Each structure stands twice: as C-alpha cells, then as structure tokens.
Amino acid sequence: MTNPTMxxxxxxxxxxxxxxxxxVVAQNNVVGKQNxxxxxxxxxxxxxxxxxxxxxxxxxxxxxxxxxxxxQVCPEVFDLxxxxxxxxxxxxxxxxxxxxxxxxxxxxxxQKMKKLPDAETARKMVHLINYKNIVLDKEKSSVFLxxxxxxxxxxxxxxxxxxxxxxxxxxxxGITSGIINxxxxxxxxxxxxxxxxxxxxxxxxxxxxxxxxxxxxxxKAVATSGNYEKYIKIDGKKYSHTIDPKTGLxxxxxxxxxxxxxxxxxxxxxxxxxxxxxxxxxLFLIDQIPDLHCIIIDDxxxxxxxxxxxxx
Numbered sequence: 001m002t003n004p005t006m007x008x009x010x011x012x013x014x015x016x017x018x019x020x021x022x023x024v025v026a027q028n029n030v031v032g033k034q035n036x037x038x039x040x041x042x043x044x045x046x047x048x049x050x051x052x053x054x055x056x057x058x059x060x061x062x063x064x065x066x067x068x069x070x071x072q073v074c075p076e077v078f079d080l081x082x083x084x085x086x087x088x089x090x091x092x093x094x095x096x097x098x099x100x101x102x103x104x105x106x107x108x109x110x111q112k113m114k115k116l117p118d119a120e121t122a123r124k125m126v127h128l129i130n131y132k133n134i135v136l137d138k139e140k141s142s143v144f145l146x147x148x149x150x151x152x153x154x155x156x157x158x159x160x161x162x163x164x165x166x167x168x169x170x171x172x173x174g175i176t177s178g179i180i181n182x183x184x185x186x187x188x189x190x191x192x193x194x195x196x197x198x199x200x201x202x203x204x205x206x207x208x209x210x211x212x213x214x215x216x217x218x219x220k221a222v223a224t225s226g227n228y229e230k231y232i233k234i235d236g237k238k239y240s241h242t243i244d245p246k247t248g249l250x251x252x253x254x255x256x257x258x259x260x261x262x263x264x265x266x267x268x269x270x271x272x273x274x275x276x277x278x279x280x281x282x283l284f285l286i287d288q289i290p291d292l293h294c295i296i297i298d299d300x301x302x303x304x305x306x307x308x309x310x311x312x
Contacts, residue, residue, distance in 0.1 A: 005027055006025050006026065006027060006177075006193040007025070007026065007027075007028070007029075007032070007193060008023055008024075008025055008192065008193060009023070009024055009025075009026055009029065009032030009033065009036065010022065010023040010024075010036075011033075011036045011040075013040065015040065015043045015044065015047060015162075015182075016043065016046075016047045016051070016158060016159060016162060016182070017053075018159055018182055018183035019183050020040075020043065020180070020181065020182050020183070021179070021181040022036045022039045022040065022166070022178070022179075022180055022181075023178050023179040023180075023181070024036060024039075024170060024175050024177070024178040025175070025176070025177035025178060025190065025192070025193055026175065035170055035173060035175050038169055038170065038173060039166040039167075039169060039170055039180065040166075042162075042165055042166045042169045043162045043165075043166050046158070046161065046162045046165055047162070049074070049076065049077055050077070050080075050154045050158050050161075052100065052151075052153055058071070058073045058074065058077045059077070059152060059153070059154065061073075062143050062145060062152060063100065063145070063150070063151045063152060065144075065145075066145035066146075066147060066148055066149060066150040066151065067145065067146065067147050067148030067149070067150070068148070069144065070135065070137060070140070070142035070143060070144035071142060071143055071144070072140060072141055072142045073141060073142065073143055074141070075141060077143075078136065078138070078141050078142075078143065080154070080157070080161060081097065081134065081136065081143055081152070082136060083157075083265070084097045084131070084154075084157055084269070085097075085131050085134060085136070087157075087266075087269045087270070087273070088131035089131075090285070090289075091270070091273035091274075091276075091277065091285065092277075093130075093131065093245060093246065094244075094245065094272075094273035094274075094276040094277050095156060095269055095270070095272060095273035095276075096129055096130070096131045096245045097131065097134075097152045097153060097154060097156065097157070098128065098129050098130060098131055098133065098134065098145070098150055098151065098152050099129055099153060099155075099156075099243065099245055100150075100151030100152050100153035119247070119249065121248075122247060122248030122249050123247065123248060125248050126245060126246065126247065126248040128147055128149050128150050128151075129245045129248075133145060133146040133147055133150060134146075134152070156268065156269055156272050157265060157268055157269040158268075159182035159183060159185045159264075159268055160182070160185050160187075160221070160223055160263075160264040160265040160266070160267055160268025160269060161264070161265040161268070162180075162182060163180040163181075163182045163185060163186060163187045163221070163264040163265075163268075164187055164221070164263060164264045164265045166180045167180050167187045167189060167264070171189070175190075176189075176190045177189060177190025177191055177192070177193075178190065179198055180264070182264075182268075184203065184223070184224045185221075185222070185223040185224070185264060185267065185268045185271075186200065186221065186222055186223075186264065187220075187221040187263075187264035188200070188217050188218060188219070188220060188221070188222075189218065189219050190218065190219075191218055196216075197216040197217060197218045198216070198217055198218060199214050199215070199216055200214065200215045200216075200217055200222055201213075201214055202214070202215065202222075202224070202258050202295060203224060203226065203256065205226050205255035205256045205297055206255075206301075208226070212297075213295075215260070217260070219262070220260055220261070220262065221260070221261050221262065221263055221264035221265075221266070221267040221268075222258060222259070222260050222267060223258070223259050223261075223264065223267035223268040223270070223271045224256055224257065224258045224259075224271060225242060225256065225257050225271035225272045225274075225275050226255060226256030226257070242272055242275050242276065244276050245276070251275055251276055252299070253278065253279075253298055253299055254275045254278070254279065254296060254297070254298055254299070255297045255298065255299055255301075256275075256296070256297045257271050257272075257274045257275045257282070257294060257295070257296050257297075258271070258294060258295040258296075259271045259274065259286075259292065259293070259294045260292070260293040260294065260295075260309075261291060261292050261293075262291050266292070270286075270292065270294075271294075274286065274294060274296070275296075279296055279298065279304055282294070282296065283296070283304060283306050286306040287306050287307050292306075293305070293306045293307075293308060293309050294306045294309075295309060
C-alpha cells in the first residue's frame with residue numbers, strides 16, 4: 001500500500017571503519033533526521049565496546065590479559081562472544097573471533113605486500129587461533145583467553161551486530177521501515193513509501209559498483225563477503241583478505257558469498273566461513289539451517305545458490 005505522507009531519508013557516513021548508510025521512512029525531515037541520529041549514536045556506542053583501536057575498549061582489555069587473567073565484561077560483550085563461539089562450532093572453526101593474532105603481522109593487505117608469507121610461517125602463527133581456548137564464566141561475566149598472544153576481534157560479526165542493534169532502536173522509536181547498510185551487510189525492514197519491498201543489488205565481484213542480480217526483501221538481512229573489497233595482487237593473481245584460520249593463508253576459488261538471513265549479525269558471521277569451507281560444504285551447511293540462504297560466485301563466475309533462492 002502506498003503511503004503518500006511518508007518519505008525516505010538517508011545519511012551515509014564512516015562508522016566502525018566502514019561506510020554506513022542509514023535509511024528511514026518517516027513523515028518529515030525532522031523525524032527522519034532525529035531517528036538517523038539515534039541510529040548513529042547506537043552504532044558509535046557499539047564501536048566503543050568492540051573496537052580494537054581504542055586501548056581501553058573491553059575487547060582490548062581481554063586481549064591484553066590473554067594468558068594472564070580473566071576480564072570482567074558487560075553482558076552485551078559476553079553474549080556476543082558466546083554467540084560467536086556457537087557459530088565457530090557450527091562452522092567447525094571456519095569462523096573464529098580469535099583470528100586477531102594473525103591480523104597485522106602476517107597480512108596487512110596493503111599494496112606493499114609483494115609476496116605471500118610462506119606456508120610454514122603462516123602455520124606457526126595460526127596456532128593461536130582456537131575458539132576453544134576462550135574460557136567464559138557466565139556467573140562472573142568474565143572472558144579469559146588461555147594463551148599469551150591470543151587476540152579476539154569482531155571484524156566478522158560486529159558490523160552485522162551493529163546493524164541489528166541500530167534497527168531495533170529505530171523500531172522501538174516507531175520507525176516501521178528502513179535499511180541499515182554497513183558496507184554491504186544490511187538489515188531491511190518494512191517497505192518503501194510506495195508500498196514495494198526494498199530492492200537490494202547483489203554486487204558483481206568484477207565490477208563492485210554494478211549489480212549482477214537483484215533481490216526484493218523485507219524483514220531480512222543480507223551480508224556479502226568478497227575478494228573485491230580487500231585484496232592484494234601478487235604476480236597478477238588476486239588474493240582475498242579472507243584467511244583460512246587453519247592455514248593462515250588466503251582462500252582461493254571463490255569471489256564472493258552473499259548470505260540472506262532473518263538477522264544481520266548471523267548473516268555477517270556466516271558469509272566468511274562459507275567462503276572458507278568451500279562451495280559444496282558451505283551450501284550443505286546453509287541448507288541445514290532454517291531461514292538461511294546463500295549465493296556463491298566462484299573464480300570462473302559460476303553462480304551457485306542454496307535451495308529456495310530465486311534471482312531476478
């Protein structure tokens with residue numbers, strides 16, 4: 001149903017080191033702006049908790065005390081870590097928030113990198129990646145990383161979590177339609193002022209500005225993990241920034257994975273491990289989980305989809 005009194009209002013800005021676009025459907029500019037501001041405040045609040053760029057964030061306190069002592073954290077941080085471990089279990093470690101130990105030293109993904117680290121060096125570094133070495137104490141709301149040098153990071157789940165939280169703040173404030181887009185990980189709810197569902201473009205990995213297909217969605221979340229966003233080229237070959245936690249080396253064979261789910265946090269967290277698991281294992285897992293769908297594009301531009309996906 002068309003609602004002529006409602007309009008779309010959008011704002012794009014950099015948050016959590018990513019480009020966010022917040023879109024709300026509201027009756028006027030004042031209400032639209034106020035609500036966009038509320039969403040931005042919520043995303044900034046989450047960034048403070050989970051960033052590794054601020055020395056006193058809860059994430060850094062956990063990392064600084066790795067191998068030393070448990071750190072008491074707020075319930076929100078504790079719960080997100082608990083959910084992250086659950087995703088590590090279902091993806092058999094292809095998703096792992098303890099990837100932080102290899103982040104900067106092995107892979108910096110700037111153009112200065114001229115050769116891959118050798119497999120032996122990479123393997124030595126990944127020994128610290130193991131979600132099973134995160135010890136949670138629910139009663140004390142504490143987190144302990146068993147080994148010195150271990151680090152956690154929320155790069156694989158944080159944007160989706162922020163999108164989901166901003167959306168819930170807006171819904172509580174009476175915004176019945178909108179989209180939170182965190183650099184391609186997005187959550188959409190309600191419908192456009194013309195009554196139609198939101199139309200989402202699935203990026204073409206070779207030309208990210210162009211879409212190769214469109215999905216119409218409402219009350220769904222979409223997340224894409226692709227080698228077109230961050231990569232390095234060595235001897236003419238593209239290497240994705242998606243690292244296999246078991247080898248410490250970049251995955252090959254898959255250009256992009258798009259996951260569609262009811263929840264942005266879950267979609268965000270599942271996109272990378274599906275790429276790590278590979279096409280057949282990834283699709284098999286997706287088809288076991290209710291309300292989870294995915295589209296994979298391989299290096300030869302072949303498109304694979306899970307069951308019940310209709311691309312336009």
